[in-house]
Amino acid sequence: MKYYLSLAVLLLLSWSLSAQNQSQLNGRIFDAQTQEPLIGANVVLQSTKDSTKQFGTSTDLEGGFQLALPQGPYQLKISFLGYETYEQPLLLDKAAIDLDPILLNVSAxxxxxxxxxxxxxxxxxxxxxxxxxxxxxxxxxxxxxxxxxxxxxxxxxxxxxxxxxxxxxxxxxxxxxxxxxxxxxxxxxxxxxxxxxxxxxxxxxxxxxxxxxxxxxxxxxxxxxxxxxxxxxxxFGRFYAGIGHDDGQEADDDWRYRLGGVYNRFNGNERISILGQLNNINEQNFSSEDLAGVAASGGGGRRRWRGGSLGNFLVDDNGGINETYAGGINYSNEWNKKWKLNGSYFFNQTNNIGFDSTFRSFISEEEAGQYYLESQNQNSTNINHRATFRLEYEINDRNQIEIEPNLSVQINQGEQMSQSETYNIEQTLNQSQSLFNSELTAYNFRNRLLYRHRLKKRGRTFSVRIQQELSGQNGNNQLQSENNYYSLNQIDSIDQSSDLDEYERSYSARLEYSEPLNKQMQLQFRYDPSISYNEAEQFTFNFDGQDYNLLDTFLSNEADSRYERHRASLGLRYNKKGFRFYVRASAQWAQLSATQVYPQSFENSYNFFNILPFAVMRYKISKTKNLRIFYRAGTDEPSIGQLQEVVDNSNPIQLSIGNAQLGQETNHRINFHYASPNPSKNTMFFVGFSAQYNKDYLGESTFIAYQDTSFLGVDLAQGTQLTQDVNLDRQYQMDLFADYSFPLNFLKSNFGIKFGGSFSETPSLINNQLNYSRQPSGRLGFKLSSNISEKVDFTLSTDGSVNYSINSLNTSSNNRYYNQTTRLRAYWNPWKTLVLQTDLSHQHYAGLSDGFNTDFLLWNASLSTQLFKNQRGELGLYVYDILGQNTSLSRNFTASYIEDQIGQVLERYFMLRFSYRFVPKKGSLVDEEKSKEMIEHHQRRRSGRGPGGPPPPPR
Structure with a gap:
């Protein structure tokens, strides 16, 4: 006990001594004209006693900077591209010094x-x-x-x-x-x-x-x-409402409505935003994040959910018509320059109904392949709750803490009726009719704690990050189907119920220490340990005439996995005169263990060792040219769903099964980005290139039954298929993107050209034979955006893309298709408060399967009048799909088939709409005269012309 007390006293004493004779300098930098913060401005303090001692930093997203340095006299120098350099003498003789706002003027x-x-x-x-x-x-x-x-x-x-x-x-x-x-x-x-x-x-x-x-x-x-x-x-914010009806429909459920709004109250650092919406016209206010819990769980790896996991516990939302109820609140604030809080809560419920038809042409080793046709009706409800928070606390100038908890909960319920068949050029091989019901609840909780500490020596830092993540899914489904296998001359009926319970927990940490070598170079030592546990069980019961009591051992499974990883890294950072790079090498050891308890007991364990390089280089070629190159190597482990060797028979003629033998995938990614805006000519140019290479790729093996047979212990009738995840040799893809824009002064508009292309090679096994699906594509687009006035506004764009699918196994399955999308959005205020708006979107497809090629024009338009003072309100009549041509088409290339899909869409309707927007009241506006006086005051202080002469050193 005496030892620990002595150690604590020594630590407190050293902490106190290190804090003596130090100053914490705080400041904020703004544009003198707009009063906006300047992000990334260079701040340098040079000691007037010893010119070799310099301290520097750059401003954050709020224009602020902080520097801890020894007390004494300094010369402050602030520089920023396009602005005059600011200089000021400073005497640092206090523990903490807050500078007045520093205003930079645009250079001459x-x-x-x-x-x-x-x-x-x-x-x-x-x-x-x-x-x-x-x-x-x-x-x-x-x-x-x-x-x-x-x-x-x-x-x-x-x-x-x-x-x-x-x-x-x-x-x-x-x-x-x-x-x-x-x-x-x-x-x-x-x-x-x-x-x-x-x-x-x-x-x-x-x-x-x-x-x-x-x-x-x-x-x-x-x-x-x-x-x-x-x-x-x-x-400020807006409110809107609308009511309408489908064209020529009289049923009550064909009424169309929309209601919503957003309210914002900003008061400096305190900001509150509230939004909400209700509609049945496919307007959705959420992102894919709101479906994350029912689409994948936490941790690493690619989540395909084969083999008795989420794949057969979801009814997919394939477009259709959506009814949405959504709302949320966002709050952020700062207190005493020490506490910062940002948090939001969002709720979304989407009710979806839809119909879609799918056609697949399977790639095979035989000239005469198989085809699959499916039509289905589905309705589903997805409910999501999402809460995100971040709390930052600055203990002192050397120590900071961040806590970042996030929680999402999803509930998905659905029903799906489908009819499908497999056939070849000679005959129909099988047919299936099924009714599928599912209910799934998923959650994901992640909490991150970050502690950061600056040591006395400039550039010497230490930080610790600890993260915990918990996720789980549990659900039930019921499948009733009747399947006709013509080769067996039999009809197979299925009536079953399945229960899923899956749980994952993971823990990770990151320890970082940085050590400066000189003014330009800095070393970093890093250690990242992590461990994750997955447990999953699925039990399927057949109907015995009274209830679901008969356990189907073939469709049931209980398994768990454990993934442990340790990574040690050494990095070097270099920064000088617009050129900086960072390189890091990591040694990673990992162990993947998979255990199956039921129906057969076995255990697999794999050890992996990798050297993972990382590098990033940024070079400021000139004031208008910037280059970034990024390279990273990493690994992905398979999910518990991929490891479960249980059959997914949610589609009885297209089965899938997990693979307990899956191993780790290694990937390498490189990005190149070049930007060159030219303010003197009002031109912009971007070009980007990315490439990724995956070794031991987590791909798919598909077995197509050309006759009645058995594969992986599963009996397959002619025409049925079984898919399993497997590790394959390699996969890679490349993408190129470029954009160039310039003004068309005679049209008072901006014109942009964008072009690009991609190439990928993806392996798959088809009846145990290796197929490489190579997919080159090219893209060219143009965009014309008006800059005429607030009364005339339009954007005209067109994008064309050509896509190829080239297969090594069977060249007769090679394919090409072309898609062109042209769109015009226009706004015209021809007279007083009268407003005309129109939106035309033309789709052209060529090269799709028979019955899928089409051209259609979606035309929407409205006529409205502006109301109230300053035209804050608007009342108008809106018509959707005037020509009645709306269509939903898509094409998808995979390594084992080519798919075309057409789905249900929202059809023509009329709607009377009203909207009202409100802006900050006059009393809330920044006083422009006071702002101007503040600018002039600081200019006089800098030049020494005003009262008081040059600004004295702060004390």
Whole structure:
């Protein structure tokens, strides 16, 4: 006990001594004209006593910076691309010093460029961040942030997915603060375009990487919306409602409605947002995150859910018509510069009904292959609760803590009726009719604790991250089917009930220590241990005439798995004059153990050892050119669902089974990204390339029964199939994306050209023979966005893509198809309050299966009038699918078949709509005169012309 007390006293004494003669310098940097924070500005303090001693950092997403350094006199120097350099003498003689807001003026060169061009430059490059100016992209008064960002080069929205510079945007933040977790779609759809001042696109590093300066590969493509000053303290939002009816329908359930709104109250650091919506016109406010619990569980690995796991406990939502009830709240605040909180809760319920037809052409070693045709009706209900929180506490200038718990719960219920058959060119091989009901509940809880500590020596840091994740699924299904196997001349009936109970828990940690070598180089030591446990059981019972009491041992299973991993890493970071790189080598040992208890008992255990390199290089070629190259190696382990050797017979003629012999997959990924915005010419150019190589690829083996036979102990009638996950040699894919835009001054518009291509090679086993499916594709698109005025706004775009499927096993199954999508969105305010809007989308397909090739035009339009003061309200008549041509088509290439699918869609309806938007009240706006006076005051202080002369050193 004496030993521990002495050690504690020594630790406290050393802590106290290390804190003496140190100063914590805090400051924030803003644009002098717009008052917006400057992100990534360089802050350098040089000792006036010893010029060799320099300390530096860069500003965060709020323009703030912190530096801990020895007390004494310094010269502060702040620089930022496109702005005048700021210098000021400082005397640090206190434990903590807070500077007044520092305002940077645009440099004369930059101002001269703007004056010569006579237009607002659409984008500038600030370090690794591409920043778009909203003033360069005109939109109509009722536009959303989604409408605005779609006009910006390199940003597009495809099927609800936001992409920037060819990569999926994983989160949209407002002034650096999260908004409804990582739901990019919800953020953009619920913010008005007129609140947006700047839009920044960058790769967001993890919180730990931001602290240590070492990149850990946990990057996410992020859009940061910088709001206009007026919206940072005020109330704004919108409300909308509509009622309508299907064309020519009289039934009550053919009424169409929409009701919703969003309310925002921003008061500096305190921000509250509330949103809600109800509709039955396929408007959805949620992302794939809301289905995560019933689509996959936590941990690593690719989740295919074969072999008695979630694959046969879900009714798929294949488009159709959706009725949505959704609502949520987001709250963020900061207290005393020490506490920061951001949290959100989101609820969503979607009721889906739909019909779809699927045609598959199977790749085989024989010239005469097999074909599969399926039609199904389904209805399902998915209920989701999602809560995300992050609490940050700064204990002092050297110690910080973050706690980040997240919880999601999903309930999925569904019913599906299907008819299917398999045939070849000579005859029908089998037919199946089935009724399938399922109910599944899933949850996922993740809690992350992060502790960070700065030591006395600049650049020396220590941090610990601990994470716990718990997830589970439990459900029940009932299957009734009648299956006709013509080769056996028999009809097989199934009436069964299955129960699933699956549970996963994982624990991981990360310890990091960084040590500076000199001003440009820094070492990092890192250790990452983790362990995860999976337990799953499925029991299937057949109907005995009274109840489901007969246990089917062939369709039942009980298994568990354990995956333990230890990774030790050594990294080196170099940073000098716009060039920086980070390299890391990791030695990883892992063990995968799989145990099956029922129906047969066995245990498999595998050990893996890998050397995993990692590297990232960023080079600022010039003020307008930036290059990034990223490389990473990693591993994926199979899921418990893939390891369970139990048959999934939810489709009796297309079976699947797990594989307890699966091993680990190793992957290598490289990304290349080049950005070159030219403010002087108002042009933008992006190009990106990515490639991935997977060794011991977790692929599929498909056995097609050309005659009555048995495979893997499963009896198969002619025409039926059995699919199993297997490890295959290799798989790789490559993608290229480029975007170039420039102004068309004679049209007062911006014109963009985007092109790209991809190539992938995916292996599969078909009747134990190896097939490589090679899929090259090319894409070319154009986009014309108006910048005429708020009264005339249009966006015209067209995208064409050609796709090939080339197979090594049977060249007769090779295929090509072409798709062209052309869209026009237009807004016109021809007279006073009258508004005309139209949206035309033309789809052209060529090369699909017989009966699937089609051209159709979806035309929507509205006529409305603006109401109330400043036209805040709008009342109008909206017509959806005027021509009655709406169609849902898709094509999918896999390594074992080519699939075409057509589904039910929402048909023509009329709707009377009303909307009202509100903006910050006059009393809430930032006082422009006070802002101007503050700018002039700081300019006088810098120049020494005003009262008091130059600013004295802070004390």
């Amino acid at each position: 060169l930059e101002e001269g460029v703007v004056d010569v061009v006579g237009k607002t430059p659409p984008a500038v490059l600030k370090g690794d961040t591409v920043e778009f100016n909203s003033k360069a992209f005109k939109t109509n008064p009722n536009a959303t942030a989604e409408d605005l960002v779609e006009k910006m080069p390199g940003i597009e929205i495809e099927n609800g997915t936001v992409k920037a510079q060819g990569e999926t945007v994983q989160q949209v933040v407002i002034d650096g603060k999260p908004f409804f977790g990582q739901d990019a779609k919800t953020t953009l759809k619920n913010l008005p375009a007129d609140m947006v001042d700047k839009v920044q696109v960058y790769d967001q590093k993890s919180r730990q990487a931001q602290f240590s300066g070492f990149e850990d590969g946990e990057e996410s493509k992020t859009i940061n919306i910088i709001s206009k000053p007026a919206y940072r303290s005020g109330t």
